[in-house]
Amino acid sequence: MTMESGEDCSVKVAVHIRPLIGDEKLQGCKDCVTVVPRQPQVQIGTHSFTFDHVYGSTGSPSSSMFDELVAPLVDGLFQGYNGTVLAYGQTGSGKTYTMGTGGRDGSQNSIIPQVMNALFHKVKKLKHQAELQLRVSFIEILKEEVKDLLDPGSPGKAESGNVHVAKLAIPGKPPIQIREGSNGVITLVGSTEIDVQTQKEMAAYLELGSFSRATGSTNMNNQSSRSHAIFTITLEQMPKPSQIFSVDGMPNEDMFEDYLCAKLHLVDLAGSERAKRTGSDGLRFKEGVHINRGLLALGNVISALGDEKKRKDGAHVPYRDSKLTRLLQDSLGGNSRTVMIACISPADINAEETLNTLKYANRARNIQNKPIVNRNPMSNEMQRMRQQLDYLQAELLCARGGGTSNDEVQYLKERILWLETTNEDLCRELDEYRSRFSLPEHYTTKYGTDIARIEGLKRSLSMELFEYQMVDSPKGDNYKETDEEADKEWEHTILQDTMGRELNELNKRLQQKEFEMKTFGGLESNALKQHFGKKLMELEDEKRSVQQERDRLLDEVESLADGHFLKLPDTHAHKLKSLEAQILDLKKKQESQVQLLKQKQRSEEAAKKLQEEIQSIKAQKVQLQNRIKQEAELFRQWKASREKELLQLRKEGQKK
Numbered sequence: 102m103t104m105e106s107g108e109d110c111s112v113k114v115a116v117h118i119r120p121l122i123g124d125e126k127l128q129g130c131k132d133c134v135t136v137v138p139r140q141p142q143v144q145i146g147t148h149s150f151t152f153d154h155v156y157g158s159t160g161s162p163s164s165s166m167f168d169e170l171v172a173p174l175v176d177g178l179f180q181g182y183n184g185t186v187l188a189y190g191q192t193g194s195g196k197t198y199t200m201g202t203g204g205r206d207g208s209q210n211s212i213i214p215q216v217m218n219a220l221f222h223k224v225k226k227l228k229h230q231a232e233l234q235l236r237v238s239f240i241e242i243l244k245e246e247v248k249d250l251l252d253p254g255s256p257g258k259a260e261s262g263n264v265h266v267a268k269l270a271i272p273g274k275p276p277i278q279i280r281e282g283s284n285g286v287i288t289l290v291g292s293t294e295i296d297v298q299t300q301k302e303m304a305a306y307l308e309l310g311s312f313s314r315a316t317g318s319t320n321m322n323n324q325s326s327r328s329h330a331i332f333t334i335t336l337e338q339m340p341k342p343s344q345i346f347s348v349d350g351m352p353n354e355d356m357f358e359d360y361l362c363a364k365l366h367l368v369d370l371a372g373s374e375r376a377k378r379t380g381s382d383g384l385r386f387k388e389g390v391h392i393n394r395g396l397l398a399l400g401n402v403i404s405a406l407g408d409e410k411k412r413k414d415g416a417h418v419p420y421r422d423s424k425l426t427r428l429l430q431d432s433l434g435g436n437s438r439t440v441m442i443a444c445i446s447p448a449d450i451n452a453e454e455t456l457n458t459l460k461y462a463n464r465a466r467n468i469q470n471k472p473i474v475n476r477n478p479m480s481n482e483m484q485r486m487r488q489q490l491d492y493l494q495a496e497l498l499c500a501r502g503g504g505t506s507n508d509e510v511q512y513l514k515e516r517i518l519w520l521e522t523t524n525e526d527l528c529r530e531l532d533e534y535r536s537r538f539s540l541p542e543h544y545t546t547k548y549g550t551d552i553a554r555i556e557g558l559k560r561s562l563s564m565e566l567f568e569y570q571m572v573d574s575p576k577g578d579n580y581k582e583t584d585e586e587a588d589k590e591w592e593h594t595i596l597q598d599t600m601g602r603e604l605n606e607l608n609k610r611l612q613q614k615e616f617e618m619k620t621f622g623g624l625e626s627n628a629l630k631q632h633f634g635k636k637l638m639e640l641e642d643e644k645r646s647v648q649q650e651r652d653r654l655l656d657e658v659e660s661l662a663d664g665h666f667l668k669l670p671d672t673h674a675h676k677l678k679s680l681e682a683q684i685l686d687l688k689k690k691q692e693s694q695v696q697l698l699k700q701k702q703r704s705e706e707a708a709k710k711l712q713e714e715i716q717s718i719k720a721q722k723v724q725l726q727n728r729i730k731q732e733a734e735l736f737r738q739w740k741a742s743r744e745k746e747l748l749q750l751r752k753e754g755q756k757k
């Protein structure tokens with residue numbers, strides 16, 4: 102999957118203030134949060150914060166939250182952009198209510214049900230133009246372990262005390278792993294992804310997963326979510342062949358030709374809490390420690406990304422400190438369009454936590470993401486080749502119409518042949534991949550052979566990447582140095598591998614460009630230019646002499662007529678006619694030569710561009726080679742110092 106580079110865009114942050122609820126009212130709590138009228142600004146005590154939006158209380162109505170914040174992300178999915186909606190806040194502040202991951206209220210005003218509405222509405226509108234496939238997955242992170250909430254083989258929700266523990270892992274089933282692709286894309290391996298056809302089905306899976314989620318009762322919320330839950334909707338789309346090509350078989354300009362695949366993560370984070378307030382003890386306390394650890398890691402990531410100076414200095418972002426931050430890596434400072442909803446309680450007893458939430462959210466506003474379109478690399482390549490083919494066909498057409506030069510036609514034919522062979526090679530390569538990773542048959546029938554090939558390559562490439570990618574193993578409480586070392590080695594191997602692949606890619610591109618250049622060079626453009634120039638001059642001379650001959654004849658006729666009307670002798674009239682025809686013919690020839698010369702100039706410009714491309718690829722190659730060297734050197738130094746440290750430690754150990 103390649104991605105087009107996109108514009109920077111900051112994470113959008115909104116505050117959602119819920120009303121005072123039962124317990125708070127009973128305790129006689131007062132509202133301590135004020136919204137500045139018609140401003141997205143909230144005040145608490147002497148603190149004042151400005152956000153992108155403020156909903157609830159005297160701010161905008163909660164009902165406009167979806168349209169203003171989330172609907173653009175749903176639209177973006179159809180354009181190939183990943184999106185993330187994060188609900189953050191203290192325990193009982195309304196995150197689950199806002200997102201709709203509770204599986205109990207089933208409120209149609211929550212975000213996820215509205216996302217589904219908008220998605221299926223759009224799918225219905227587009228289904229004649231494109232093949233659309235929706236998939237869902239639903240996981241939770243509980244005590245630093247990733248659990249599958251849609252696992253069909255799971256025995257279901259088990260009870261443990263008053264907490265519902267999420268599904269137990271089935272013996273033999275590998276645990277869910279977090280992996281990072283060479284392009285930096287984070288993927289979950291081993292989680293259940295289910296194809297869905299209808300809104301009802303999707304809603305059923307949301308409910309199923311929500312029901313399996315770990316919840317427990319605390320002093321602050323009798324159904325408190327004890328885990329971070331991530332409901333992910335994946336949309337794959339491919340235009341139907343009838344839409345790519347118009348009736349005359351020509352490519353349809355308005356239609357996207359790519360396979361697009363984008364994901365929308367809907368995240369309901371576990372609530373930040375303080376043991377004292379939540380009345381946590383034993384199991385609940387341990388959970389709280391894990392929850393807070395994950396949120397602390399998230400806070401550190403937000404701090405690192407939100408600090409402009411640190412960002413510019415390329416400071417380390419501690420994504421790897423927790424599973425949560427690893428999983429949200431794309432969404433924070435990555436390639437996703439991200440919205441954060443900070444949920445707060447207005448009650449004065451929660452003032453301190455509310456202030457913390459607002460500070461946290463305020464920092465997130467500074468995070469810059471770079472959303473990009475996620476498309477298939479093969480479709481890019483095919484698009485490029487198709488353009489080249491179009492260009493060549495136009496060239497051929499022009500050469501034919503312009504009174505042909507055999508060299509030119511021959512050259513164009515050769516290039517078309519070369520392009521066709523390259524295309525065949527690529528298809529063969531795709532076939533190989535497909536057979537190696539056995540792509541399901543229905544893809545072939547559904548999208549046509551080419552599209553299935555693209556799909557096959559996509560899947561196999563991502564699988565292949567997995568072989569090289571990072572495997573995140575559970576670290577448990579005591580994070581060991583050896584883990585760190587192994588991680589570092591992994592990181593180094595992956596980095597080297599990625600850069601090696603990039604280098605290979607550059608070499609391939611360079612080879613291809615140089616081959617193209619040769620075909621240009623093979624024409625000996627200067628010699629051809631001279632040839633055409635000479636031919637033009639010859640034609641000009643010929644035309645001039647014919648014109649002179651005609652003028653001479655006309656003079657002769659005039660002198661013969663001697664002022665009287667005289668019928669031209671047949672021979673003269675005939676000759677004159679043939680001379681006129683000759684002049685006309687020469688003019689045509691001259692015009693066609695001019696056309697060819699122009700054509701030649703265009704080819705030269707293309708060759709120049711190609712030359713520039715070659716130079717730029719070479720420069721990139723040198724840069725990459727330097728980076729590989731530098732990285733290897735840094736790793737070597739790190740390794741050496743590590744070994745020295747170890748030796749030192751061993752010596753000390755022996756002494757002791």
Ligand SMILES: Nc1ncnc2c1ncn2[C@@H]1O[C@H](COP(=O)(O)OP(=O)(O)OP(=O)(O)O)[C@@H](O)[C@H]1O
Nearest residue numbers: 119191192193194195196197198322325326371372
């Ligand atoms: N906007 C709202 N309007 C009315 N009631 C709300 C609203 N938001 C939340 N509530 C109520 O507040 C209570 C706590 O909400 P919720 O469970 O969504 O909190 P939470 O932040 O997800 O908590 P936890 O982190 O403990 O899971 C629930 O009873 C819920 O119905």
